[in-house]
Structure formats: structure tokens, C-alpha cells
Amino acid sequence: MAHVELSLSEVFVPMAGTPAEQESDNVGQWSGAVSRAAEPCLLIDAGTTVVAISLSGCELLHLGEPEDVIGLPLLEGGLRLVDFTAKPSELTELETDKIPPLLALHSGRLARGLLRVQGPGTGGGTTVDAISTPVLADGDVAGSLTFFSRV
Numbered sequence: 001m002a003h004v005e006l007s008l009s010e011v012f013v014p015m016a017g018t019p020a021e022q023e024s025d026n027v028g029q030w031s032g033a034v035s036r037a038a039e040p041c042l043l044i045d046a047g048t049t050v051v052a053i054s055l056s057g058c059e060l061l062h063l064g065e066p067e068d069v070i071g072l073p074l075l076e077g078g079l080r081l082v083d084f085t086a087k088p089s090e091l092t093e094l095e096t097d098k099i100p101p102l103l104a105l106h107s108g109r110l111a112r113g114l115l116r117v118q119g120p121g122t123g124g125g126t127t128v129d130a131i132s133t134p135v136l137a138d139g140d141v142a143g144s145l146t147f148f149s150r151v
Helices: 020-026 026-036 055-061 100-107
Strands: 041-047 050-053 111-117 126-137 140-150
Touching: 026 041, 026 050, 026 126, 026 140, 041 055, 041 100, 055 126, 055 140, 100 111, 100 126, 100 140
Parallel strands: none
Antiparallel strands: 041 050, 041 140, 111 126, 126 140
């Protein structure tokens, strides 16, 4: 015997503007969501400038307050990435190009990896899992969105 369920909900009203206008400001739309998110996350634009970061993202990455980082290049905003050796040293430029937020930006594909972030009082550093996705505008990569989780 067949089973049918019916559900009624509010009518979805799309945002103002044409689909092309909405797509071209995709980074702007994600910016608001990232800024308000409870999860540790980060949004950078195609030039690697931090567009938005959640408060919990700042805390996990030892970056201070969001307003201290927004508008700065990702790797110049106080983010200190170190290697996984017994005596951690800062990553080289060649190694930082492979971190998930930048890899997703340059490859246009999903990227995932572990990062070791050093901040005040962290000793050897904090290990975080990073999952990044490219953010598109008009079919081109306009930025990347990254979610972090302490390991």
C-alpha cells in the first residue's frame, strides 16, 4: 500500500535582483554568514585578503578579534603556521601555498588538510583540520570558504 505525506510551508521568496546579480556578489553573501557563524570559519577573496572570519575562528587560530584580521592578507594577519616537527618552525612560502584555503582558491576544487597554528601560550601549536571550498562568482573562483575543527 502506498504512503503519501503532505507538508505545507511558507513560500520561499528569493532575494531581490537577478540571478546574475546574486551570483556576482556570492562572496558578499557568504561574508555575512561567516561573520555570524558559531563555527570556526574563514572567507578569503581571490587576492587572499580576509573578507570575513567568525569569532570562534579567530579564537581557534589565535588571531585576536575579527576586526583585527579583516582586510589583511591571510598570511599577514597574524596567522602563524608551523610544521609538525618536534621543534616547530614556520612554514616556507612553498608550504603555505598548499594550505587548504589557498589550495581551494588556486585549484578551484575542495581541499582538506591539517594545520598546526602557533599562538601565545600554545607551545608546540594547536592542530586544526581545515576543509575549504572555492567560492564562485560568474563561474570563476572569487574566493574560498574554510571551516576549521580542533584535532
